Amino acid sequence: xxxxxxxxxxxxxxxxxxxxxxxxxxxxxxxxxxxxxxxxxxxxxxxxxxxxxxxxxxxxxxxxxxxxxxxxxxxxxxxxxxxxxxxxxxxxxxxxxxxxxxxxxxxxxxxxxxxxxxxxxxxxxxxxxxxxxxxxxxxxxxxxxxxxxxx
Numbered sequence: 001x002x003x004x005x006x007x008x009x010x011x012x013x014x015x016x017x018x019x020x021x022x023x024x025x026x027x028x029x030x031x032x033x034x035x036x037x038x039x040x041x042x043x044x045x046x047x048x049x050x051x052x053x054x055x056x057x058x059x060x061x062x063x064x065x066x067x068x069x070x071x072x073x074x075x076x077x078x079x080x081x082x083x084x085x086x087x088x089x090x091x092x093x094x095x096x097x098x099x100x101x102x103x104x105x106x107x108x109x110x111x112x113x114x115x116x117x118x119x120x121x122x123x124x125x126x127x128x129x130x131x132x133x134x135x136x137x138x139x140x141x142x143x144x145x146x147x148x149x150x151x
Contacts, residue, residue: 060146070131079123080150085116088145095138102127
């Protein structure tokens with residue numbers, strides 16, 4: 001029994017020493033690209049959403065400069081019976097639409113197209129999400145004018 005323990009003990013020590021050396025060598029020689037990727041994704045997140053707030057009687061206008069950008073138009077304090085919206089897209093073959101509407105209870109509805117007519121059942125803040133249609137061809141880049149009417 002003693003001899004078996006004496007044989008096992010050096011094996012355990014040598015196995016432990018090898019794994020420690022290998023992990024130390026791996027740590028010192030490995031470049032981890034995850035930090036670089038997270039910095040790039042943080043940059044993409046800061047310019048991927050254009051936030052706007054609608055006030056009655058206002059015509060909103062912005063420019064999509066990158067294919068992945070979306071426009072979030074917040075419409076606060078809606079107490080009207082219906083929300084009517086229209087996108088005016090200068091240029092030819094534009095590929096931008098109202099992809100969905102976020103309701104005051106955080107439910108969503110959509111897609112809608114270039115125009116939206118929605119019966120508002122609840123009062124509160126509605127948010128239009130506007131962006132390129134990934135299932136269609138066309139140019140998403142350029143000026144986007146948004147007309148909203150509450151009736």
